[in-house]
Amino acid sequence: MKKMIIHGGQRLTGEVTIGGAKNSTVALIPAAILADTPVRFDMVPDILDVHNLMLILKSMNVHSTFEDGVLTIDPTEIVEAPLPSKAIKSLRASYYFMGSLLGRFQRATLSFPGGDNIGPRPIDQHIKAFKALGASVTEHDGTVKITTGPEGLHGTRIFLDMVSVGATINAILAAVKAVGTTVIENAAKEPEIIDIATFLNNMGAHVRGAGTDVIRIEGVPTLRAMNTHTIIPDRIEAGTYLSMAAAMGDGIVVKNVIPEHLESFTAKLIEMGVPLEISEDSIYVPRVTELTPIQVKTMPFPGFATDLQQPLTPLLFRAAGSSVIIDTIYPKRIKHIAELRKMGANIRSEDGMIVVDPSDDLIGGHVQAGEIRAGASLVIAGLMATGDTEIDQADNILRGYDRIVAKLTALNANVEIVEDSLVENGRD
Numbered sequence: 489m490k491k492m493i494i495h496g497g498q499r500l501t502g503e504v505t506i507g508g509a510k511n512s513t514v515a516l517i518p519a520a521i522l523a524d525t526p527v528r529f530d531m532v533p534d535i536l537d538v539h540n541l542m543l544i545l546k547s548m549n550v551h552s553t554f555e556d557g558v559l560t561i562d563p564t565e566i567v568e569a570p571l572p573s574k575a576i577k578s579l580r581a582s583y584y585f586m587g588s589l590l591g592r593f594q595r596a597t598l599s600f601p602g603g604d605n606i607g608p609r610p611i612d613q614h615i616k617a618f619k620a621l622g623a624s625v626t627e628h629d630g631t632v633k634i635t636t637g638p639e640g641l642h643g644t645r646i647f648l649d650m651v652s653v654g655a656t657i658n659a660i661l662a663a664v665k666a667v668g669t670t671v672i673e674n675a676a677k678e679p680e681i682i683d684i685a686t687f688l689n690n691m692g693a694h695v696r697g698a699g700t701d702v703i704r705i706e707g708v709p710t711l712r713a714m715n716t717h718t719i720i721p722d723r724i725e726a727g728t729y730l731s732m733a734a735a736m737g738d739g740i741v742v743k744n745v746i747p748e749h750l751e752s753f754t755a756k757l758i759e760m761g762v763p764l765e766i767s768e769d770s771i772y773v774p775r776v777t778e779l780t781p782i783q784v785k786t787m788p789f790p791g792f793a794t795d796l797q798q799p800l801t802p803l804l805f806r807a808a809g810s811s812v813i814i815d816t817i818y819p820k821r822i823k824h825i826a827e828l829r830k831m832g833a834n835i836r837s838e839d840g841m842i843v844v845d846p847s848d849d850l851i852g853g854h855v856q857a858g859e860i861r862a863g864a865s866l867v868i869a870g871l872m873a874t875g876d877t878e879i880d881q882a883d884n885i886l887r888g889y890d891r892i893v894a895k896l897t898a899l900n901a902n903v904e905i906v907e908d909s910l911v912e913n914g915r916d
């Protein structure tokens with residue numbers, strides 16, 4: 489386990505370039521095993537999730553290389569093999585191998601991606617989709633076994649009971665090579681779903697309607713990559729830097745963004761009084777002096793992303809009054825609250841709401857990044873605080889923030905990642 493140390497209080501300035509979207513990448517890599525050719529991605533973020541997914545690929549004899557943001561994956565010699573449970577459990581998105589293995593081999597066995605880091609994360613809608621496509625699913629001792637009869641998977645109508653990014657993508661992965669037409673209704677509309685569909689369609693798939701709530705898939709027998717797929721920019725990483733820039737910046741340009749993907753977020757910053765200058769693919773955040781409190785309710789896309797409520801929180805400390813956040817997607821996503829309080833923040837959870845009061849004098853402290861976005865909020869708070877902040881479990885931050893120390897250092901922050909030697913010596 490690693491620790492992040494932040495020497496707080498430095499004003500930030502300069503430019504930061506956003507990497508490829510984590511939540512696309514972690515689905516694109518499992519999707520790559522559906523191809524009958526090698527596959528190449530660029531704008532791949534250098535994050536722990538990618539390295540763990542590469543380990544999972546290796547266990548199936550799928551060779552991959554990753555250098556300078558380019559990831560190549562060769563699934564042509566793939567074999568069925570038990571997947572390494574430590575890597576599987578390290579990231580939720582390993583559940584996309586259920587859909588892609590089903591598409592490739594008509595069966596899949598996977599240990600349940602463990603952990604409960606942002607509240608309960610059921611996969612009943614994924615299972616419902618697999619069953620509708622003709623699979624049988626059993627679960628025993630934390631292992632999910634999905635099988636099909638001799639006819640394999642067939643096209644079907646799938647109505648998702650709730651809007652789920654994971655279930656929508658898993659249903660696409662399983663259906664893309666199934667015989668016949670599949671229609672997913674009440675599908676999630678997140679930009680990452682469009683990115684997966686674009687990748688598959690460029691290999692010959694017929695996925696129509698991604699980005700709307702009805703997705704139609706005509707199964708095809710083979711998928712062949714003809715070109716490099718460029719991953720869309722990470723709207724959550726972008727939102728994190730926008731929040732940080734408004735909180736501590738003396739003028740920061742956030743580059744490589746698709747502003748349309750960030751509208752629900754930038755609308756809230758503007759409502760707070762941050763005079764953003766939004767261009768075609770970058771956003772300038774000037775130094776901000778006064779901020780108005782706001783109310784935020786997280787919703788499926790195009791609503792305000794649950795993944796951005798925690799990164800936004802430290803900025804709310806600077807507003808002149810109480811702000812309120814309601815996370816309707818993951819109401820238990822509150823791991824940051826107790827940690828921020830240790831730094832002197834006025835924040836509490838009350839009747840399903842997060843109430844954030846002005847907190848002018850944050851003080852560096854010893855805190856824990858219980859999950860990725862809680863970690864992001866602690867990083868921003870640490871930058872705002874006087875003194876040093878030590879964030880334990882920084883691996884959770886590195887799961888999803890591309891080269892974060894280099895990017896923060898280039899913005900004039902004083903941060904470092906160190907090995908937690910006591911943990912290395914066996915404390916954990």
Ligand SMILES: CC(=O)N[C@H]1[C@@H](OP(=O)(O)OP(=O)(O)OC[C@H]2O[C@@H](n3ccc(=O)[nH]c3=O)[C@H](O)[C@@H]2O)O[C@H](CO)[C@@H](O)[C@@H]1O
Nearest residue numbers: 511581608609610611612613614652653654655794795817
């Ligand atoms: C790797 C990835 O892309 N992760 C994202 C994905 O997670 P994840 O795919 O886990 O989230 P979903 O969109 O599936 O879940 C949305 C809501 O539906 C519920 N649900 C979901 C599936 C299911 O079978 N049953 C069920 O009840 C969940 O508990 C949650 O309340 O979308 C979340 C919501 O935008 C983001 O926070 C995560 O960053």
Ligand SMILES: C=C(OP(=O)(O)O)C(=O)O
Nearest residue numbers: 579580581606795860861
């Ligand atoms: C919760 C998140 O990711 P994951 O679904 O991979 O845990 C996130 O990206 O905020």
